[in-house]
Amino acid sequence: MTVSIGERAPEFQLPDTAGQTHSPDGAAATVVVFTCNHCPYALAWHERIVEAARDYADRGVRFLAINSNDAQRYPRDSYEAMQRRVAQEHWPMPYLHDSSQEVARAYGAQVTPDVFVLDGDRRLRYRGAPDSAYDDPSQDAAWLREALDAVLAGREPERPQTEPIGCSIKWRA
Amino acid sequence: MRIPDIELLWWAGCPSTERALAELRAALDDVGLAGAEVRMTRVRDDHGARERGFVGSPTILVDGEDVAPAGDEDVGLSCRLYRRRDGQISPTPGREGLREALLRATRGGPQEVKP
Secondary structure (H helix, E strand, O other), X not given: OOOOOOOEOOOOOEEOOOOOEEOOOOOOEEEEEEOOOOOHHHXXXXXXXXXXXXXXXXXXXXXXEEEOOOOOOOHHHOHHXXXXXXXXXOOOOOEEEOOOOHHHHHHOOOEEOEEEEEEOOOEEEEEEOOOXXXXXXXXXXXXXXXXXXXXXXXXXXXXXXXXXXXXXXXXXX | OOOOOEEEEEOOOOOOHHHHHHHHHHHHHHOOOOOOOOEEEEOOOHXXXXXXXXXXXXXXXXXXXXXXXXXXXXXXXXXXXXXXXXOOEEOOOOHHHHHHHHHHHHHOOOXXXXX
């Protein structure tokens, strides 16, 4: 399955690293980022996503990071490893564990990072990469920010879809 | 100049192979080995990864030596994380690191290369 631009994104309920459950409802806009602990692309973009989460928090935007990788084959993506990382790095967004991989499948997530911007009605308004260059921090998650600015202004993003670049999600065999 | 054996191990789940190969070609050019053969070896599954001690894609071996010796990385199918000198995280080792590895292999130690 995958979600198309303009469609309602699937509902989900996933636990964060403290055991609290989160869903993609109730905010003016929600950013769902499929990510993980060891992918160089996810890590290279991480700080930019974190900065965007901080910058947009006051504007009613909620960020939800989701790790869907198979932790059995990739222990660095275990729930415990997620907990350690969040404790060390002071994340401004919850880091959710998709142990069944059902949410990644429902969204059609392919790689880490894979960014989905939902409006207040949970309709998908942007899907793709945070910006055009993982190796250029000055890009500052520009595509993600553009999409959020549009959604918050009640407009369609000019660039609703880009190609997500990153490590393939590690599906269970 | 002796031409070292150069092998690039890659896995299809990672988008960095092309870039790594381009960096490697540029580094070979830097050290005067523009025509050197690069053996491309695809790692297809967990078994292949274990067999080669593959800690992620891309992995580049010069005379069998990893250009960025693995630390505590797990053997398996994943994208490899490199840390550049400036601290930046990268999915490829970078032209500079590759150039130094090639120089070590061909001349027995790092030397200054004029741009």
